Every structure is written in C-alpha cells, then in structure tokens.
Amino acid sequence: MLSGADMVVRALADEGVEYLFGYPGGAALHIYDALHRQDRVKHILVRHEQGATHMADGYARATGKTGAVLVTSGPGATNTITGIATAYMDSIPMVVLCGQVASHLIGEDAFQETDIIGVTRPIVKHSFTVHHPSEIPGIIRKAFYIASSGRPGPVVIDIPKDMTAIDKTFEYVWPSSVDLRSYQATVRPHGGQVRKAFSALLEARRPVLFAGGGVISGNAGEALTAFARRFDLPVTTSLMGIGAFPGKDRQSLGWPGMHGSVEANTAMHEADLIFCIGARFDDRVTNNVRKFCPDATIVHVDIDPSAISKTVVADIPIVGSASDVLAELSRLADEQKGRALDDYRQALAPWWAHIDDVRQQSTKWRYTPATGDAQPKPQQVVEAVYNITEGKAIVVTDVGQHQMFAAQYYPCERPRQFLTSGGLGTMGYGFPAGIGAKVGCPDQTVVVFTGEGSFQMMMQEFGTCRQYDIPVKIVALNNSFLGMVHQWQGMFYDGRYSESLMQTTPDFDLICRAYGFRAIKVTRADELEAALEDAFRDPNELVMLDIAVEPSEQVYPMQIPGGAMNEMRVSDTEVV
Numbered sequence: 001m002l003s004g005a006d007m008v009v010r011a012l013a014d015e016g017v018e019y020l021f022g023y024p025g026g027a028a029l030h031i032y033d034a035l036h037r038q039d040r041v042k043h044i045l046v047r048h049e050q051g052a053t054h055m056a057d058g059y060a061r062a063t064g065k066t067g068a069v070l071v072t073s074g075p076g077a078t079n080t081i082t083g084i085a086t087a088y089m090d091s092i093p094m095v096v097l098c099g100q101v102a103s104h105l106i107g108e109d110a111f112q113e114t115d116i117i118g119v120t121r122p123i124v125k126h127s128f129t130v131h132h133p134s135e136i137p138g139i140i141r142k143a144f145y146i147a148s149s150g151r152p153g154p155v156v157i158d159i160p161k162d163m164t165a166i167d168k169t170f171e172y173v174w175p176s177s178v179d180l181r182s183y184q185a186t187v188r189p190h191g192g193q194v195r196k197a198f199s200a201l202l203e204a205r206r207p208v209l210f211a212g213g214g215v216i217s218g219n220a221g222e223a224l225t226a227f228a229r230r231f232d233l234p235v236t237t238s239l240m241g242i243g244a245f246p247g248k249d250r251q252s253l254g255w256p257g258m259h260g261s262v263e264a265n266t267a268m269h270e271a272d273l274i275f276c277i278g279a280r281f282d283d284r285v286t287n288n289v290r291k292f293c294p295d296a297t298i299v300h301v302d303i304d305p306s307a308i309s310k311t312v313v314a315d316i317p318i319v320g321s322a323s324d325v326l327a328e329l330s331r332l333a334d335e336q337k338g339r340a341l342d343d344y345r346q347a348l349a350p351w352w353a354h355i356d357d358v359r360q361q362s363t364k365w366r367y368t369p370a371t372g373d374a375q376p377k378p379q380q381v382v383e384a385v386y387n388i389t390e391g392k393a394i395v396v397t398d399v400g401q402h403q404m405f406a407a408q409y410y411p412c413e414r415p416r417q418f419l420t421s422g423g424l425g426t427m428g429y430g431f432p433a434g435i436g437a438k439v440g441c442p443d444q445t446v447v448v449f450t451g452e453g454s455f456q457m458m459m460q461e462f463g464t465c466r467q468y469d470i471p472v473k474i475v476a477l478n479n480s481f482l483g484m485v486h487q488w489q490g491m492f493y494d495g496r497y498s499e500s501l502m503q504t505t506p507d508f509d510l511i512c513r514a515y516g517f518r519a520i521k522v523t524r525a526d527e528l529e530a531a532l533e534d535a536f537r538d539p540n541e542l543v544m545l546d547i548a549v550e551p552s553e554q555v556y557p558m559q560i561p562g563g564a565m566n567e568m569r570v571s572d573t574e575v576v
Contacts (some may be wrong), residue, residue, distance in 0.1 A: 009041055020042070053087065095156075127156040203273075206270060229251065239407060292312055300312070384528055452476055
C-alpha cells in the first residue's frame with residue numbers, strides 16, 4: 001500500500017526514469033517528500049522551470065529516452081510552456097508532471113492555481129488529470145507510452161495535491177501493458193504504396209533523398225545510410241535530421257532551405273524525385289511552396305498521417321515509421337539483381353556530375369578566415385571547435401546566426417549528435433539542453449554554441465551545473481547584437497536596426513567566477529587556438545569561451561524570400 005506521492009515516484013522508477021528535472025513548490029511537496037525517501041529516481045534541481053523542460057528535452061534527444069519534468073502548480077507549471085512547445089514542435093518525447101491545487105479548490109482561483117491542461121492543450125500530444133490516487137500508476141504508464149510511441153511528443157499530467165496526500169494509502173498496481181482503444185501508435189506502411197515509391201525511385205534520373213528528424217527518432221539512421229549508399233543517392237537532411245546521414249560523406253549535400261547549402265537547394269529544385277522520409281516540409285525548407293521542386297515527384301513518408309500533404313502535396317504518400325519503410329525498401333532492393341543496381345547507379349552518373357559541379361562552384365563563396373589581431377570569424381570558430389573535438393562532440397545550439405553557423409560548419413556523423421530548437425526556434429534553449437545532454441551522456445563532450453543574447457535568457461543554470469558538477473563546454477559567439485534579427489534588418493529594413501543592439505552585455509568572466517567556473521575571453525584570431533586548447537584540456541571542467549567575433553559576418557547562403565529553393569543570396573553582393 002502506497003500514498004499517491006509514493007505511487008508517483010514508484011511509477012517513475014518502474015517506468016525506468018533515471019533523472020527527473022524539476023523545481024519544488026507547495027502543490028508538489030508530497031511528491032518531493034517521496035523523492036527524498038528513495039534512491040532510484042535522481043532529481044536535478046534547476047534554477048527555472050523552463051530550464052527543466054529544456055534539460056529534459058536535451059536528455060531525450062541525446063539518449064533516445066523520454067525526458068521527465070516535475071514542477072509545482074501555477075507559475076511553476078506555466079514556466080514550462082516554452083519548453084513544452086519546443087518539444088512539441090520538434091516531436092521530442094517528454095512527460096511533464098505538474099502539481100495542482102487540491103481538487104476542492106479547483107476553479108476557486110486558489111493560490112497558485114492555473115488550468116495547465118487548458119493552457120497546454122494546443123502544444124501537447126496528450127494530457128491527463130489524476131482524479132484518484134489509484135489511477136497514478138496507470139496514467140504514468142500511459143503517459144510515457146504516448147510520449148515515446150508513434151510521432152513522439154510531450155504529455156502533461158496534472159496532479160491535484162490531495163491525490164498525493166501522505167496520510168492515505170492505496171494498493172499499487174503497475175500495468176503490465178498499455179491498452180488505449182483510441183490510440184494506434186504503430187503504423188506499418190502499406191506495401192503497395194512502398195512498392196509504388198520504389199518503382200518511382202528506379203525510374204528517377206535526378207533523385208534526392210531528403211531525411212528528417214523522424215529518421216533519428218525512429219532509430220533508422222543506419223538503415224537510411226545503407227539504403228542511400230546502395231543506390232548512390234544524393235542525401236539532404238533537414239535541420240532536425242542532421243546526423244541521420246554522415247555529414248562528411250560524399251553523398252551528403254548538407255541541409256536545404258533558408259540557410260541550406262547551395263548544392264542541397266539546387267539539387268532539390270532540379271530533382272525529378274524527392275524521396276522524403278521523416279521530414280515535414282516546413283516553410284524554412286520549401287521557401288515559396290508554389291515554386292517548390294517544380295519537376296519532382298514527391299514521395300512523403302511520415303508516421304503521422306496529418307503531416308503528409310500538409311504543405312507540399314505528396315504524389316505517393318506513405319504512412320509508416322522510417323525504420324519499417326526502409327526495411328521494406330531494402331527487401332525490395334534485395335529483389336533487384338546486382339546488374340540492375342549497377343545500371344541504376346550508372347544512370348545517375350550525369351546527375352552526380354552536375355551536383356559535383358555545383359558543389360565545386362559554391363566553394364568560391366566560402367568565408368575567408370581571419371588572421372592576426374583581427375576578430376575571428378564565427379565560421380572559423382565553429383571549425384576550430386570541430387577540429388579540437390575531432391568532430392565527436394554532442395553539439396547543442398541556441399537560436400540565431402550561431403545556430404546556422406554551427407549547423408553549416410560542424411558536420412555531424414551520427415544521429416543524436418546535433419541538438420537544436422528547429423521548429424519553435426527557442427532562444428535560451430541551448431545551455432539547459434546541453435546540461436540535459438551531458439546528464440544523459442556523461443562520457444561524451446557536450447559543446448553548447450550560443451550567442452550573448454540567447455545565453456542571457458538561461459544563464460542562471462550555471463547554478464545547476466555547480467550543484468551537480470555538470471561540465472559542459474560553452475562557446476559564445478559574441479557580436480554584441482541579436483545577429484539574425486540584425487541581419488534581417490540590414491537586408492529588409494534598409495539598415496534600421498531597431499532594438500537589436502546589445503549595448504550592454506555582462507562580464508561573463510565575472511559571472512562564471514561567481515559560480516566557481518572559468519571563462520576565457522578571445523578577441524583576436526591568433527588567440528583562438530590556444531584558448532580552445534585551454535578550454536578543452538580537462539573534460540571534467542566547465543569552461544565558457546566568450547569570443548568576440550567579426551560582427552559584419554552574415555549567414556550565407558540565404559534564400560530569397562518568396563523565391564524558389566535555388567534562388568539565394570550567396571554573399572553580400574551576389575545572388576544566384
């Protein structure tokens with residue numbers, strides 16, 4: 001027999017939850033007391049509830065497990081909104097347990113009461129309210145199943161305080177399985193549709209394989225790579241799909257879209273077949289959807305039927321998981337005789353020659369590294385970090401110019417190596433998400449690329465790092481303004497830089513020292529290498545690199561708004 005509070009903690013342990021990111025408060029205190037009396041579930045005390053959700057998010061993306069959060073009612077719950085929305089937009093599995101005022105006070109405007117179910121309804125995959133303590137094990141079991149199955153996403157559980165009262169006990173029953181009549185998580189692809197898509201692929205002479213985050217969440221990166229190599233297909237990945245295919249592989253064209261590579265955008269525009277697996281054709285990829293890939297047959301594979309034809313109409317829709325579809329495609333490929341595959345790859349030779357020519361031409365727009373006492377370029381900083389980490393770090397970004405530079409210049413070779421807020425574009429995401437990634441993967445180097453604007457939104461989480469000894473490496477590309485906003489104002493508002501200048505920024509060295517950490521300031525290109533060697537020498541030390549980068553550097557390529565995918569600015573003066 002257990003109290004509701006003990007049931008919450010026992011159920012989390014039975015679910016296999018290792019870490020709970022949270023912040024206590026009145027409505028959750030029974031649960032916190034239960035946490036104190038056990039040692040199976042470890043709790044990470046954050047400094048802000050938004051940070052808890054981003055940590056759980058980073059933990060989930062880096063490990064493939066479901067992130068878990070515990071907060072109190074009212075402001076504790078509402079502070080999680082941005083993190084829940086971030087997870088929802090990027091399909092990240094997360095369960096958020098929210099304390100609530102006692103049942104008899106709900107609707108009375110009680111102290112710290114908020115209708116968190118109503119507030120979060122548009123940004124969760126599902127939500128539950130506990131009406132009796134005996135429901136708690138079953139609800140938690142269902143919540144984690146829903147969050148992690150099918151298209152992953154966040155689930156909220158609202159727990160009134162009287163449901164966790166410590167003076168009443170009930171029988172604890174952990175369900176051996178989950179039975180939800182209205183939820184069918186596993187969707188196997190239609191064999192006829194897969195065969196039709198496979199035939200379209202064999203007929204294509206300018207195909208592009210476009211992989212998204214669904215390949216990573218579906219643990220299908222290895223299958224995708226094998227399939228692409230078997231057919232010698234050009235591969236692009238969405239921002240969320242970075243790492244689904246090795247970034248330095250000859251067949252990788254990088255990522256397409258607003259700041260995608262010239263070769264990725266050109267190849268997709270000229271393709272006669274886009275074979276999309278686990279991506280959703282968001283507006284940062286398609287640019288003007290009416291001009292999107294005008295000659296291409298669109299194959300769209302997604303586990304969520306509502307995502308198919310939402311923005312780009314699919315000629316061959318396939319509802320199913322990336323792993324199941326790729327397994328079926330592989331089986332069909334096995335039926336092809338070796339000579340047939342050789343002929344197919346030979347038929348793609350002219351297409352590859354054209355892509356390689358575009359790739360070669362695009363090198364002339366590559367940045368020129370700074371030298372001597374000039375401020376380092378942001379691109380060269382990212383490349384220098386790539387070199388010192390040998391390309392093996394987990395890379396976490398905030399949002400802005402530095403996010404794009406990190407995606408462009410740190411090629412990732414494996415799934416779950418590049419973590420970023422793709423859909424919601426959440427400034428402040430990077431640092432706490434990096435903490436969560438480090439908690440989940442303590443033996444790996446975690447690098448957070450951030451800007452001075454993004455970092456100030458969540459820098460209080462230094463306290464969390466200090467308390468639990470979490471040694472992430474922070475690389476701040478500091479240009480003293482909101483870089484992406486500043487770039488847009490320069491390009492589209494005739495240089496009227498309205499409120500995008502960070503005229504005062506804190507001394508990050510003093511802040512780091514206040515928490516017992518080190519910061520290294522870099523202002524000259526010739527200081528960069530030694531500073532990185534110093535910062536990365538001890539893997540168990542949190543170090544912040546505050547790097548004053550060349551402020552005039554812009555993110556290129558940049559698609560022309562309203563244009564086709566291949567219409568891009570490639571430098572300050574050139575458009576292709």
